[in-house]
Amino acid sequence: MREVAIIGIGQTPVDEHWSAGIRHLMFDAGRAALEDANIDRVDAVYVGNMLSGEIVGQSHLGALAVDFLDLDGAEAFKVEAACASGAAALRVGYLAVASGVLDIVLALGVEKMTDTSGRETTLALAAAADAEYEVSQGISFVALNALLMRRYMHEYGWRREDFANFAVTAHANGANNPYAMFQSPITPEAYARATMIATPVGLLDASPVCDGAAAVVLAPAEYARTLNPTPVKIRASAVSMAPLAVHDRNDPLALEAAAISAHKALEQASIVREDLDFFELHDAFTIMAALSLEAAGFADRGKGVRLALDGDIALGGRIPIATMGGLKARGHPVGATGLYQVVESILQLRGLAGVNQIADAKLGMTQNIGGSGATIFTHILETMS
């Protein structure tokens, strides 16, 4: 196994891109990553995407990406793992380079979610859940998270308002990220007043529907520095699975796959969680942020919300999360999210995170969740000094 480094990053702003199609989004993020890596040829393009067939009516994204990025000679195909498709594409690229089969890989996440109406997109997203036994009952993806949040509040005695700081912190950080969908802060009062989507999940508990693309270029670590002066090493790449449907999990609040995935990643990197300078977690909903912090061991069961209340998740806190806005404020273009997390982590590790820079950041962890917790990728990234 070879060590793998990231030598280039690219991202589009996350937004409702009315004037850009899925091919334009892939082009912009892909070209930016290739230019950052100072290369114009790759061996492969792996495209992380969930909904192109359902929403855009366009499958076969690998061929489209190679065609429009003008990367003749590269192999390419789409990788799908619901909202974790972006990290899945990174994982495939990592395996290809680490194994020695390929040298240079572009991992590209893209999602175009605003070409359909909100309710059509909601239905398409629900396909991440069990079609026959969850979706058929009129459940939405938001509602699955609402079921978890309600049970969590019941078991541990939290009130809805106690979750506010997850959203407030994400928006505070997003305000300084020019690529974020929401670049304005919110108040706890606004959180409390937010319209209900599926009780107890309100509009400000949930990440937005949006478009975007993010990409990274992978290369063998041994000659990464000859291509880019500030490469970042992938210290760990881990994935773990849980039953597809929430109702089939032994303990729905445990997010077991997140715990195993994070544990495997920390073991691979031979570090302890206290070594991490930040944690880009999957805050698609405030409850997911709380459960992810618990699963990774930063808080005991039922105490994840405490970290938000105490400010431990803020940029200067014990374990900063969503440092560039997270899914909540940067936005959650589902198949691209896992790669946005990595791009933002690399900005932190290169010292290019601007106002949101975490002092002396050397080690960061990203975690990308597919469905309501069925597929969970964890990557650990480190500066190469």
Next chain:
Amino acid sequence: MDPKVVNDWRLRGQRYRLEGELCDHCGEAIFPPRDICPKCHEPAKTPQTLSGRGEVYTFSTIYSAPEGFEAYTPYTVALVKLEEGPIVTAQLTDVPPAEVQIGMPVEMVTRRLRTHGEEGTIVYGYKFRPASFWHASTQA
């Protein structure tokens, strides 16, 4: 023809009668059927119809629904823990959202889940109502 019509037909045993499976090795009740026991991982293919009695494990009232369910908002979905052990995802019915509580006893009923327009099929399946519903309404 609605593309889901065959799929809906195939699931009729589960949707109308909560037909699951019994593990002959460890006695675990299984719903939905999956032919492998999730507890002891042995083959489990003996059919077993569940009682339909259980209690609310958690719930949510949906105000913003997926396509096909907009006309029913607000409606309440729940995870119902059946007395045999499995948890099912289902809508609650015959109860105002404000009266739903975790731990509330419920029972299965067959109701319309959705329609597919004027020409399409009407999909029926299980929902759950308060267990005291029948008793209370006959006394009234």
